[in-house]
Amino acid sequence: MKYTHQSNPSRLSREAESVAATCIENLSQWAIAVEEIRTWPEYSPQPLRTLPGLAQKVGVDQLFLKDESKRFGSDIGSFKALGAPYAIYKILAEEVYAKTSVRPSSAELRTSKYHEITQDVTVCVATDGNQGRGLAYGAQVFGCRCVDYIHDHVSDGRADRMKKYGAVVIRVDGEYEASVARAKEDARMNGWYFVSSTSWSDFDNDVPQHVMNAYMVVLDEALSMIPAVDKITHVFVCGGVGSIAAAIFQGFYKHFHEIQKSTPALATATMPRFVVVEPSEADCLLQSAKNGEARESTGSLRTLMAGLACRAPSPAALKVLTWLTSDFMAVPDSVAVDGMKALAHAEEGDIPVVCGESSAASMGILLGSSADPSLREKLGLNRSSQVVLFGLEGATDPHIYESLVGKSPQAVFEAQDAFTRG
Secondary structure (H helix, E strand, C coil): CCCCCEEEEEEEHHHHHHHHHHHHHHCHHHHHHHHCCCCCCCCCCCCCCEEEHHHHHHHHCEEEEEEECCCCCCCCECCCHHHHHHHHHHHHHHHHHHHHHHCCHHHHCCCCCCCHHHHEEEEEEEEEHHHHHHHHHHHHHHCEEEEEECCCCCCHHHHHHHHCCCEEEEEEHHHHHHHHHHHHHHHHHHEEEEEECCCCCCCHHHHHHHHHHHHHHHHHHHHHCCHHHHHHHHHEECCCCCCHHHHHHHHHHHHHHHHHHHCCHCCCCCCEEEEEEECCCCCCHHHHHHHHCCCCCCCCCCCCHHHHCCCCHHHHHHHHHHHHEEEEEEECCHHHHHHHHHHHCCCCCCCCCCCCCCCCHHHHHHHHHHCCCHHHHHHHHCCEEEEEEEECCCCHHHHHHHHHHCHHHHHHHHHHHHHHHH
């Protein structure tokens, strides 16, 4: 298996912690967002899959996968359906408050009560698919307008799924960063809200903070489902601009630290290794770690892992990752496809799982490590390891998914249901 690996000598250093401190403080109040989202009628906890067959195959003790493929339904099927809708709710509540001196609940915003106000609000984002679909969904639910900006590499299937939820979709020539620049400028000129998790200012402005806090639903659910958090040795999360990895790692760190403080017997327990996974053609986080400062990827950004095709990291997220990440890895698309197939076909007798291109490379890395002692040594993997993977998206483009896996997402979901019943 081809890969690039970069260990992080700054991990858990006092200097890195000091640099990240403001970001961590600004992201410390996620409980409010988690509690709010749990009241939504479409909310239900998404499962943590236990995969003993694959664990044995890759040579670890336990393997868990947090499965977001049906978050708010398989048609949405991504963790990003948490962040954008929650940010929209907060935006619209403030808009209503500014005009009425009444701050509405999310339930009230789902009705027509304040529609005369909310219908004049426009939210926008630059997206590879998941964020735009989540934003369009949130706009539809809470009653405002949505504009999604996509770049050259985004598939027509992903664009169509945004339009299905009422978004105006604008394709921009160039890479992801070109669509970001266009979306931000249009938002500035038109008085729209640019809704993104990327922060250039330590998450001290409302929208990225809201998005990141809502993402913590994923982590909060996972921690409640893991049998013994103190025994987890590895946590793998996909890269992109780094926001979701930063959110999960800082939440995991805080929880683990609290366990150590509250349980004397675990005071010397070892913090899990936190591994970020990127495409080889979009490895901005690895390059930043390698050079000790924010760097752009020099890759083509042409990757099946569409949600991770980012030229540059989020400056704020990078501070958190520099403090907490143990290993940065970049892999070719074939590794993600291997992971997708292994999870979908479930040949080792585990429950079948739909995992999209942008989250499956972690599984592919574990598969590759089983025949690569050098990689196992670099990552500290052994027969005692307990690993958590975050499968943060389902089939974001069903046609592409089926062409890669050889089974439709619906067929995998049906096999999953049969496994559960049987």
